[in-house]
Amino acid sequence: MENQSQNLPTQSQQKESQQKSWEYAWDLWCTLSIIGIWPRYIEPNLIFTRKIALPIQNLPKRMSGFSLLHISDLHFSASTSKNFLQKISRKIEQLAPDAIVFTGDLICYGTLENREVLEEWLKTIQAPFGVFATLGNHDYEKYLSLDDDEQFVIEHDKIPPLFRGFSRLLGTKVERHTEPVKGPIQPLQELLDMYKNAGIRVLHNNNALIGFGMNRINIVGLGDIMANQCIPEEAFKGLSPQLPTIVLSHNPDSFPLLKLYPGDLYLFGHTHGGQVNLPLFWKKITPIRDKSLKSGLHQRGDKTLFISRGLGTTFPFRWFAPPQMTLFQFVPKPTVTERAWKPIPEISKIVSDRAQCPTRTSSASKHIE
């Protein structure tokens, strides 16, 4: 027994070996990154899952614990592998969400390639309370982007923003054939038909209720802002304002148009989390005006925003921005009265300090009761 315990690694030895493993992993990452293998072949195929318990005001009782999976930006094309699609399906199956939402850019450049493969895969995406989708700037009849003056334009070339970023970094300018967006661009009809055949409901400036009986929440979907199709006055029409509201929109730049409407959680995609998420460089390749909304959770007053890094890219190359899906689990938000009476540590400490003071004991007890 004595010999055995002598052979066991001590806590500091364990820590040291853990530290060494991290160092080896870091060296490996650096080596693979330098020769381009990591960002080109490894990171774009990793899918990270984030789980967020989100307090929601006025959440109907029986909707407590309801899970909503947010996915975005698949950018399906002929080069999307079946393995990657299966990986997404497996993850969704493991998470078993109550409902699924997709925030746009299902395809690339308004072009539907390998239609059968995409259609088959879409049919596997199911959830008991439904699957809902909005459209992104790649899902319309024309491909929309942001020009160098931050104006929305129809882009006639299919050049990934990543290449334009690299060329700008190298001091060479890629000529762009664009025209300004003058009126609403229409959604790609083939894509809408495909969604319909797969049983996925597209919310393009309209809303729906999810849940059952009296226990429901609103879900609102906007058209894309670059396509001149983000029309909140239509999207929020007929909404039940007493119910919690989840807002789906592809581009986080649409938030200023939406913030005056009811909304508890705003879900966006579009940014790919910077995609090549290196200081300064990501800003050159990410077509958004508000660079503060690159990815993750943000709070704007009482509104929660989440920007997904998405699943795919127009060109598979990612650094420090791996693909992502996010599972939200709704929990009731304590009301103001409940929050006031919650024995937070600071108050407990004040009360116990006061309790030790004989002259103030009675008043302190009364206050807390």
Ligand SMILES: [Fe+2]
């Ligand atoms: Fe995208």
